[in-house]
Amino acid sequence: MIDGFVAVYVFMLAAFVGNEIISKVPVVLHTPLMSGSNFIHGIVLVGAMVALGHADTQLEKVFGFIAVFLGAGNAAGGYVVTERMLEMFKTKKKDKGDKK
Amino acid sequence: MSEYFPLIIKLSYFVAAVLFIVGLRRMSAPGTAKGGIVWAGFGMVIATVVTFLTPDMHNYWLILAALVSATVIAWVSGKKVAMTDMPQMVALYNGMGGGSAAFIGAMELYKATNGHTMSVIPTSLALIGVFIGAISLTGSLIAFGKLQGLIDKRYTFPGQNIFNGIFALAVIGFGVYTFSHMEAMNLWIFFGGSLLLGLLMTMPIGGADMPVVISLYNAFTGLAVSFEGYVLGNWAMIVAGMLVGAAGTLLTQLMAKAMNRTIGNVLFGSMGGDDSGGSDGEQGEMKEIEGADAAIMMAYAERVIIVPGYGLAVAQAQHKLWEMTQLLTDNGVDVKFAIHPVAGRMPGHMNVLLAEAGVPYDMIEDMEDINPQFKQTDVALVIGANDVVNPAARDDPSSSIYGMPILETDLSKNVIVIKRGRGTGFAGIQNGLFFKDNTKMLFGDAQDAISELITGLKEL
Numbered sequence A: 001m002i003d004g005f006v007a008v009y010v011f012m013l014a015a016f017v018g019n020e021i022i023s024k025v026p027v028v029l030h031t032p033l034m035s036g037s038n039f040i041h042g043i044v045l046v047g048a049m050v051a052l053g054h055a056d057t058q059l060e061k062v063f064g065f066i067a068v069f070l071g072a073g074n075a076a077g078g079y080v081v082t083e084r085m086l087e088m089f090k091t092k093k094k095d096k097g098d099k100k
Numbered sequence B: 001m002s003e004y005f006p007l008i009i010k011l012s013y014f015v016a017a018v019l020f021i022v023g024l025r026r027m028s029a030p031g032t033a034k035g036g037i038v039w040a041g042f043g044m045v046i047a048t049v050v051t052f053l054t055p056d057m058h059n060y061w062l063i064l065a066a067l068v069s070a071t072v073i074a075w076v077s078g079k080k081v082a083m084t085d086m087p088q089m090v091a092l093y094n095g096m097g098g099g100s101a102a103f104i105g106a107m108e109l110y111k112a113t114n115g116h117t118m119s120v121i122p123t124s125l126a127l128i129g130v131f132i133g134a135i136s137l138t139g140s141l142i143a144f145g146k147l148q149g150l151i152d153k154r155y156t157f158p159g160q161n162i163f164n165g166i167f168a169l170a171v172i173g174f175g176v177y178t179f180s181h182m183e184a185m186n187l188w189i190f191f192g193g194s195l196l197l198g199l200l201m202t203m204p205i206g207g208a209d210m211p212v213v214i215s216l217y218n219a220f221t222g223l224a225v226s227f228e229g230y231v232l233g234n235w236a237m238i239v240a241g242m243l244v245g246a247a248g249t250l251l252t253q254l255m256a257k258a259m260n261r262t263i264g265n266v267l268f269g270s271m272g273g274d275d276s277g278g279s280d281g282e283q284g285e286m287k288e289i290e291g292a293d294a295a296i297m298m299a300y301a302e303r304v305i306i307v308p309g310y311g312l313a314v315a316q317a318q319h320k321l322w323e324m325t326q327l328l329t330d331n332g333v334d335v336k337f338a339i340h341p342v343a344g345r346m347p348g349h350m351n352v353l354l355a356e357a358g359v360p361y362d363m364i365e366d367m368e369d370i371n372p373q374f375k376q377t378d379v380a381l382v383i384g385a386n387d388v389v390n391p392a393a394r395d396d397p398s399s400s401i402y403g404m405p406i407l408e409t410d411l412s413k414n415v416i417v418i419k420r421g422r423g424t425g426f427a428g429i430q431n432g433l434f435f436k437d438n439t440k441m442l443f444g445d446a447q448d449a450i451s452e453l454i455t456g457l458k459e460l
Helices: A004-022 A027-053 A058-094 B002-027 B033-051 B060-080 B083-113 B120-148 B160-180 B184-202 B207-232 B235-258 B263-268 B291-299 B310-315 B318-330 B349-357 B367-376 B446-459
Strands: B303-308 B334-339 B364-366 B379-383 B414-419 B439-443
Touching: A004 B002, A004 B207, A004 B235, A027 A058, A027 B002, A027 B033, A027 B060, A027 B083, A027 B207, A027 B235, A027 B349, A058 B033, A058 B060, A058 B083, A058 B349, B002 B033, B002 B235, B060 B083, B083 B120, B083 B184, B083 B207, B083 B349, B120 B160, B120 B184, B120 B207, B160 B184, B207 B235, B207 B263, B235 B263, B291 B379, B291 B414, B291 B439, B291 B446, B303 B318, B303 B349, B303 B367, B310 B318, B310 B349, B310 B446, B318 B334, B318 B349, B318 B446, B334 B349, B334 B367, B364 B367, B379 B446, B414 B446, B439 B446
Parallel strands: B303 B334, B303 B379, B334 B364, B379 B414, B414 B439
Antiparallel strands: none
């Protein structure tokens, strides 16, 4: 188990890091960044896997299955969508000539 | 070997957390953004793979089945969806994450109802995680439905805010009761109440405010993930969830600020719900223009500023627009794109679309940079944008969007507005710009209208 106060420090530090990163973002990147952060909380998948891995009763298995399913959807979908959005930022630089 | 598994898992989670932070950091600068998601992606894969090493696990086939089926479905749908539908996909995937966190919390608490001991802090954090995760799930689903056009109106009734407020307090109160009376039935009522609350909260919010709402629920999911991470003793979830919780909250504030609204205002002051807007009724005649005439106006202009809005995205007309722009620049016209911070359905939505069509960065300008230039502009071409160019936001203190920063297209010498119909925008407010003497209306779908302009330009 986690010592409660260590976690409080980690909560605090992670919050500052998250705040710090976003504060210098150009408007252009707001949507991709929202999408990217949406992908990152897809890490809930690992928690769901552990939970389902320790599920015993029927109900626990159902809940665990739903949790893994939803978490995996969050992670996979979040990745694809973010990648597709950011792909556009990359192409436009060298794109001036070859795409008519 | 297997005695090292817990250490390997801990190390891998640490690496994943570092990769998430680096990835998010890289995603926040245009040059490195593309690589950022790949870094974060590696973190996710590492974390997912090592989780299979967790000691004392069973149900491996169930885990694999859920993992693989959801990954395939989400991957394919994410690949197939049109660029214009991205915002609602983000909402959908975000809701899934929130739901996942809520179900984890509910399951851990359920174990506590039959024997498992759970101390005070994990119990309370699990309950809070269920609460906000559930709100994020149903709220995001409603947001998805609204943007997808499945739910096409706002459901409001008198006293709604008070009703929702009381309902929210009731759910929270019941959560506290559940905390002290940990029984399965109480838990289900609490879970169901939280789900219902997300639904009720989001139904009255109009489409124009959806970006802010999605971003808010994104932050919610982050927090829920972080709290459930604490319950499970999973550091990767704690760090990543809190990172997103904080980043998402700030992002939400930035978006709300760009619309001159507070988050509370978005959630509880449903915009355009009543007819309190000062500029009601007709303000004169709208003057129509033919595509060919509009093309001539622009071809002989020195400076043209294009203001894209959601109408462009809906019509998928960004490629046509770029084709038209190239014809204009070939004619020696100085063309710029002006992007309002909340144009489209999400901040940056328009930038993404224009980038997809191949419009170079240096033609696209932010609101602050472009606004002083409208006075020297011959033609401002507004495509499917409405509220972000409504002068009432600047001039009419009684308007419900008063104070929202706008693109001051009305200051340019001529304005051409491409618009599908005569109705009001998402805020449901009449737009004085459309009735001004120097404004011409080109009615039609953005795709058709721009095609007409292209034909007109080619015939010159």
